[in-house]
Amino acid sequence: MKTVVGLAGLKFEIMEEPDNQALQLGREFGNRGQCNPTYFTVGNLVKHLVELRDGAGIPTERIIREYAFVTAGGCGPCRMGMYATEYRKALRDSGFEGFRVLLFTRSGDVQDVLMDGLKLTNTDLLRFFFAIMVGDALNSINIKRRPFEETPGSVDAQVKEARALVQEGISQGRWIRGMWQARKILRSMKLKREKRPVVHIMGEFWAKTTDGEGNYHLFRFIEKEGGVVSNETLTDWLLHQIWRARWIASRKRTGRIWSGTEVQLLVLEKLIKFFFLGIGSLLGEKLHLSNHGELATLAKEHFDLHVDGGEDHMEVAHHIHIAKNRLADLIVSVKPFTCLSSSGVSDGVQNKISNLYPQVEFIAVETNGDGAANFYSRIQMGLQKVSAQFR
Ligand code: SF4
Structure with a gap:
């Protein structure tokens, strides 16, 4: 695990992607009836702390005193409102009572929560969000280019190298220089020219952005099956x-x-749009962000904009926008098992949208940690349907 010194002189550790072991720990220490992201993320924190205690030999009291965990939370109405309680329960039951968990919430009290706990200034917060945008841009470049690499593994390796250069630039206060150096690496990529079906991944926020066992490595599976992924970013969610x-x-x-x-x-x-698109240009890639006013207009006939929680009206809006503009061949809407907002609300509307806009294939798939075969077979069926024209 790598420790980096970042904002306000604080040390940051980058945690591992949540895996099935984290899911099991989340289920063991969490309440019944939670959604998958709750189990995965809560379990991942417990797993990390246990590794610090048992693997690195750091005494529990020191972990509680010197470490804190920063994550996203919310006031509901979906399970995001219960994340804080879940963390507290799991930490207490796993022997880390008193460990600090600081939440970014979507209700606008980011500053209160963070500044109370970490003493961050507004400038620190801006830098923090800027770092998120750079990470988002690099991830998108990776996803866009990986299916076309000439040598297997080369795009991952070059993006990793580029990320390290950006990280070094940030830690030295030379952001632009770091990104300019990364651009050179990214421009040297050797890519094939070929046509592949475009698969847009949407759905519940965590399931659609994670890249690991939490969504059965969905991005890489689609690439292996011959598709190219069109992804949604954290920056876009922030804009929403x-x-x-x-x-x-x-x-x-x-x-x-x-x-x-x-x-x-x-x-x-x-400002966010300007910076994100600017970061893309600096790194040599044309990136895209949604027009959220337009998305709301598209959705409001089918989805009450007052309905709040999870992705709000965004799943329905993206579906219509993509279908109208033929931006993808297949849409995969991925949602965790028992997600209230995505499975329970959006999917109720998506059937109607599919009938209204049949020009793009749409499938909704659920993740529950132990149903990979079913999940993969549904994606394969969707891909087979749209792949005929590319053979
Ligand atoms: S959107 Fe769904 S999966 Fe995500 S936190 Fe809310 S209930 Fe859970």
């Missing part, structure tokens, strides 16, 4: 949250003049 906060503020307004909050949120949205 900002759009939503602005929309809520606009609903409270009585006149036509925008409130200060609305203006601030619009500026923030523009």
Whole structure:
């Protein structure tokens, strides 16, 4: 495990991708009836702390005193609202009572939570989000190019090298230089020119962005089966949250003049877009971000925009947008077993959208940690249907 010194002189450790062992630990120490991301992420923290204690020999008291875990949380209405309680219960029952868990929430109190716990300034937070955008950009480049690599494994290796250069640049305060050096590595990639079916992965936030046992290595499976993945990014999700906060503020307004909050949120949205697309250009890749106002307009006829939780109306909106513009051949909507918002709400609408826009194949698949064969076979069936034109 690598430790890096980052914001405000704090030391950061990058945790492993949650695996099935983490899932088992999550189930063992968590409450019954939680969704998969809860079990995977809670279990992963317990697994990590046990490794620190038993593997690295760090006494429990020191772990509780010197370490903290920063993650995403929320106020509901989906299980995200219960994450904090789940962490506390699992940590208590696994022998780490008192360990600090600091949550970013989607209700706008990021600052309160983080600054109380870590004493971060606004500048630190901006740098933090900038680092997320760079990571997002590098991940997207990796996913976009990997299916076309001439030598197996070369794109992963080159992106890893590029990431290390960016990381070094960030730690020396020379962000642009780090990215410029990474660009040279990325430009030297040897890629094949061939046509492949485009598979857009959408769905529940954690299931669609994770790249591991939590979604049965979905990205790599699709690549192995001959597809190329079109992915959704964390930055896009962040933009959606900002759009939503602005929309809520606009609903409270009585006149036509925008409130200060609305203006601030619009500026923030523009800045994020400017930086993310700029990072892409610097790294030599044309990246894409959604127009969330347009997505909301597309969805509102079928999905009440007031319904909050998980992806809100985004799954329905992305489906319509992709189908209308023929941006993919197949859409895979991936959701964890028992997800309230994705399986319980969005999927109820998706059937109608599939009937209205049959030009793009749509399949919804669930992950539950032990149903890989069924999961893979549904993806294969979807891919076979759309692959005929590429043979
Ligand atoms: S969106 Fe679904 S899977 Fe994700 S935290 Fe909420 S209930 Fe769980």
